[in-house]
Amino acid sequence: MSLLLLPCGAGAEHLRLVADTWPPFTDQRLPGNGVATELVTTALSRAGYTSEYREVPWERAIQGLQRADYDVLVNAWHSDERAEFGHFSEPYLINRIRVVQRKGDDIIFTQLADLYPYRIAVLRGYAYSKAFNADKNLHRVGVSSFESAAYMLQRGRVSLALEDEYVARFQFSHQLKGIADQLEFLPMPLSENGLHILIRLTHGNHAEIARRFDAAIAAMRADGSYAAIMQRHGL
Incomplete structure (x- = not known):
């Protein structure tokens, strides 16, 4: 503290x-x-x-x-x-929320419905967007940190993870440096949050x-x- x-x-x-x-x-x-x-x-x-x-x-x-x-x-x-x-x-x-996948998985994301088949690691208590939070067809897996989400993604326990772009890039160059080359952003952001x-x-x-x-x-x-x-x- x-x-x-x-x-x-x-x-x-x-x-x-x-x-x-x-x-x-x-x-x-x-x-x-x-x-x-x-x-x-x-x-x-x-x-x-x-x-x-x-x-x-x-x-x-x-x-x-x-x-x-x-x-x-x-x-x-x-x-x-x-x-x-x-x-x-x-x-x-402004926080630009990005969707992260394992490199080469080629998941297509142009609308929320595209994500319905996948397990998505999300941080507990975070308000990503009204549409995302309200959509009951999404399969969310609660985690305590993006670091945990990234390792779950790398190990195949989830298919996708969400994080602010600046945060993800910061962690890819620090604590997640060892697996950063195995993960990548999908082209379209999930949302932009103030x-x-x-x-x-x-x-x-x-x-x-x-x-x-x-x-x-x-x-x-x-x-x-x-x-x-x-x-x-x-x-």
Whole structure:
């Protein structure tokens, strides 16, 4: 678990941030605790907030936000279920979800129905897309990490796996380097999901935090500081 304190003006409101480990976006071992964490903490600092950042497993992060142990979830895709206990910012980053197969399997994917015959490794609790999550004909196999999914795929226990393209490429060059040449992306992405911060609804200023965060991200895009952070992380 990591802790990051950002200096700000005296009397500034302090926010408790949380995320799971999801490199290159959120990871205490990376510069700035990952590119998403750096974007969020920078924007919140510019919006006038101080913050501390903690990293816990995904389910603990969600439960902690619901229990008010934390104020802001750094890395949330939109879902109706999450909107019941959290307030979403505008998306500050786009995740392109790719379908991964064993190299040479030649699976054709142009619509969800094409995936019905296959076992698909999915991360538990992740909101890939409304259509994917709602389709009862898909054969999903819940896993705890993309690393697990990739090894299941390589060993033939599933036919497909899903992950954000940046995450998959990061892992193919690090912990999955030994099997990366055996796996490949299908040409068409499953979806593009906006990445948001999610502020607990029980926080009295949740809407104001989102408004000020969105304005800070817009200013960072305009002045080049957003692009500079992305570039520092190789994205």
